[in-house]
Amino acid sequence: MDLYFLGTGAGMPSKQRNVTSIALNLLDERGTYWLFDCGEGTQQQILHSPVKLGRTEKIFITHLHGDHVYGLPGLLTSRSYLGGDTPLTLYGPKGLKAFVETALEVSGAHLTYTLHIVELTDEGVIFEDESFLVETARLEHRIECFGYRIVEKDQPGKLLxxxxxxxxxxxxxxxxxxxxxxxxxxxxxxxxxxxxxLGAPVPGRVVVVLGDTRYCEGAKKLARGADVLVHEATFAMDKQELAYAFDHATSTDAARTAQEAGANALIMTHLSSRYQGDSVTELLHEAQHIHANSYLAKDFWCFDIPRKV
Known part of the structure; x- marks a missing residue:
């Protein structure tokens, strides 16, 4: 299991960062990928990555701002061209169904697979099978926005x-x-x-991916005890008022959330394009001052999530 970052910028693409999309590699666990958000150009990013669009099983959309959804219509149609014939499920806020179906209808797109769209109306468990559980909660942003908590169920212990x-x-x-x-x-x-x-059960891993949000209780609720928390860090601490005004988080907000929730690793993404080159390390240093095990994501970067021993 690992996280692969396809886009890590905020608002619009830059030369260094595309807009938001993250792949959770579950090839070893279930032979598939799960995507989180699908900003414009995501399918182009996939071409330069190990992610296999035809093996993508689920796409979780945090909210309907363009930098998180404008890549969906093209990606969904390309999946057909690439031999994707297994069902695909989209999850996201109300309005996702109208956005996707309108784009496909007016463009005359034809999908070769079954597309399920699940619009979220409340918090709680939205998916569960014998190996995984996905829970969602509302965050605080300008429009309805959700975060996702992915829980791998404990594995049986080794046979003695x-x-x-x-x-x-x-x-x-x-x-x-x-x-x-x-x-x-x-x-x-x-x-x-x-x-x-049987030996002791092998604990499952917990991955939390949040959408855009300012510091809030919903984020901490989802992130409790997580192995990895992916949190936006659009601004540095000196832009705290600007972040709050636009319902975004600073690197300090992200670190506070991780620290208070007891998350092991914090990965910051959704970075403003004002942070280029060496200036981006300012965000990392601010977070590490609060939560030592913090990282800054970049496009085409992979973060491995090992099993607990």
Missing amino acids: NEKLKELGVPPGPLFGKLKQGLTIQLEDGRTLNGEDF
Whole structure:
């Protein structure tokens, strides 16, 4: 599992940063990618990345400002051209369905796959299966905006092979059943419960991706105990009043959120184009003063999220 940043700029693209889009690589976990936001030019960014559009399963939109959604119509149609034939689900605020369907209709687009659009009307769990859960909460921005908390469920512990060998259990199908936590009966009549032969469960990972927001309780709620928090940092601390006026966050706001929520790593993105070259390190230093494990994202940068041991 890793995060791949396709665009890390705010408002409009610059020569150094495209507008917002992030890919969560779940190839090892479920053979797919999940995208978060899809600003203009996202499909072009994908061409220069390891992300496979045809294997994208879900797209989560935080809000409907153009720098987060204007890349959707082109990306959805290109997915057809690239052999994407599996269903795709979009999640986002009310209005997403009208935006997408209107763009596809007036352009005469034809999709070769089933497109599901889920408009969010409330906070809470929006997706859950046997391996993942996705929860959302409202943030504080000029228009309705959501953040997403992706929770990987705990994995079963390793099978204690040596313990089984000591009991004379032969490797093979019986090991597989015990690994599933099932109860088996040996030829000599002994009964073994698989739960007794599994190590401690492997904790799942938690990734939180926020949309545009100023410092708020909704962000901290989602970020509690996260392995990784992705938070906007449009401005440096000396632009605090400007950030607040436009419902954006500073690098200090992002770091406060991570620190108070107990998040392990903070990744800052959605950076104003006023920060170029060496000046961008100002944002990083401000955040690290509060939350030491802080990073600045850049386009085509990958952040690995290892399993907990």
